[in-house]
Amino acid sequence: MTTSFKAGGQLHTVKTAVRQISVAPGTVLKGMWNERVYRIERLLGRGANGVVYLVTMLAMEENRERSSGSFALKMGVDAVDFQSEINALRSLEHQRRTQDGRVGRHGARPFLVDIDDADVSGQRIPFYVMRYVPGVSLKAYIYKNGADWYGLVGGKLLARLNKVHQHGWVFGDLKAENVLVNDDGTVELVDYGGLTAMGNSVKQFTELYDRGYWHAGSRSADCGYDLFSFAVLTIQILGEKELRERLKASLPQTRDVKDLQELVRNHPRLRPFESWLTRALKGAFASSEEAYRQWQELSHRLYRTSKKPHRPTPLWLKWFFGVSVFLLVISIALAAWGFDLRR
Numbered sequence: 001m002t003t004s005f006k007a008g009g010q011l012h013t014v015k016t017a018v019r020q021i022s023v024a025p026g027t028v029l030k031g032m033w034n035e036r037v038y039r040i041e042r043l044l045g046r047g048a049n050g051v052v053y054l055v056t057m058l059a060m061e062e063n064r065e066r067s068s069g070s071f072a073l074k075m076g077v078d079a080v081d082f083q084s085e086i087n088a089l090r091s092l093e094h095q096r097r098t099q100d101g102r103v104g105r106h107g108a109r110p111f112l113v114d115i116d117d118a119d120v121s122g123q124r125i126p127f128y129v130m131r132y133v134p135g136v137s138l139k140a141y142i143y144k145n146g147a148d149w150y151g152l153v154g155g156k157l158l159a160r161l162n163k164v165h166q167h168g169w170v171f172g173d174l175k176a177e178n179v180l181v182n183d184d185g186t187v188e189l190v191d192y193g194g195l196t197a198m199g200n201s202v203k204q205f206t207e208l209y210d211r212g213y214w215h216a217g218s219r220s221a222d223c224g225y226d227l228f229s230f231a232v233l234t235i236q237i238l239g240e241k242e243l244r245e246r247l248k249a250s251l252p253q254t255r256d257v258k259d260l261q262e263l264v265r266n267h268p269r270l271r272p273f274e275s276w277l278t279r280a281l282k283g284a285f286a287s288s289e290e291a292y293r294q295w296q297e298l299s300h301r302l303y304r305t306s307k308k309p310h311r312p313t314p315l316w317l318k319w320f321f322g323v324s325v326f327l328l329v330i331s332i333a334l335a336a337w338g339f340d341l342r343r
């Protein structure tokens with residue numbers, strides 16, 4: 001759960017109202033001010049601040065509706081709740097247009113497409129439209145494909161964070177749900193509500209991944225803040241059960257980064273990453289560029305010395321193997337009973 005600068009009671013009211021938002025697939029929404037039209041395709045996710053749907057933008061051409069692309073549309077209860085996310089996306093969009101100079105090319109899709117209100121069952125609902133990121137959460141990806149893939153995917157996530165840092169930002173609210181991984185292993189970040197300019201104070205974060213919560217440093221936005229969250233994320237993905245047990249056994253006031261370091265040291269899946277994780281937890285990397293390079297070196301070394309990440313065996317191959325073994329056993333049995341198989 002994300003903690004933000006809202007007062008506790010107010011946050012609770014927002015969450016309850018957000019839970020009640022539900023729009024059926026096929027519903028067509030029209031923005032009240034910009035008059036763009038969207039068809040709801042399916043629910044993508046639900047958070048504390050809003051509900052996100054996959055939508056198709058519809059354009060009218062010769063009195064007929066024509067689809068003009070897929071996007072993610074986030075609805076909430078109060079436009080103020082979206083303000084920090086919208087500001088962040090606006091800044092990223094501005095940067096994309098001015099610095100990258102690649103508008104319109106593949107891979108340079110807009111961060112922010114529209115901001116408006118819509119009438120949903122007689123209620124005015126604020127929404128904004130952003131680029132759609134295909135994929136599943138990092139946790140779901142590793143659960144499906146196996147922990148061996150973490151070295152590769154973790155490297156791609158660090159490369160993304162490095163890019164954010166190079167543009168003068170800190171992501172701020174890094175957590176498993178905000179990292180989406182595509183089938184081909186492409187990693188993208190979603191929910192820019194925690195994006196903070198370097199040097200300012202991070203205001204939207206999730207306690208578990210927060211450096212301040214572990215008494216390991218301030219909430220001042222520097223690249224070490226995101227690298228710390230990345231280290232906790234790694235511990236959570238590779239040692240979830242042990243981390244949960246540790247959290248249950250300690251009080252938030254007494255939580256200490258040493259608990260995390262000890263967990264890493266004693267966990268068979270985390271120990272190979274110990275040197276890197278210890279540096280990230282201590283804030284000892286000079287830059288995320290250095291952190292990325294060291295992660296790549298380490299995971300290549302681990303990849304070469306351990307077994308290669310396996311791809312799941314296709315079902316047909318398992319059946320083929322099973323049937324072959326069965327036929328072999330039958331043949332041996334028949335031969336043993338004196339049947340001449342050549343007759």
Ligand SMILES: Nc1ncnc2c1ncn2[C@@H]1O[C@H](COP(=O)(O)OP(=O)(O)OP(=O)(O)O)[C@@H](O)[C@H]1O
Nearest residue numbers: 002045046047048049050052072132133177190191
């Ligand atoms: N652009 C996007 N493309 C695809 N899926 C998205 C996109 N944005 C959000 N989602 C999905 O919707 C979920 C909720 O969105 P988001 O994290 O923005 O909500 P939130 O209310 O800010 O959540 P939190 O409780 O973490 O603050 C995400 O975890 C993700 O699965």
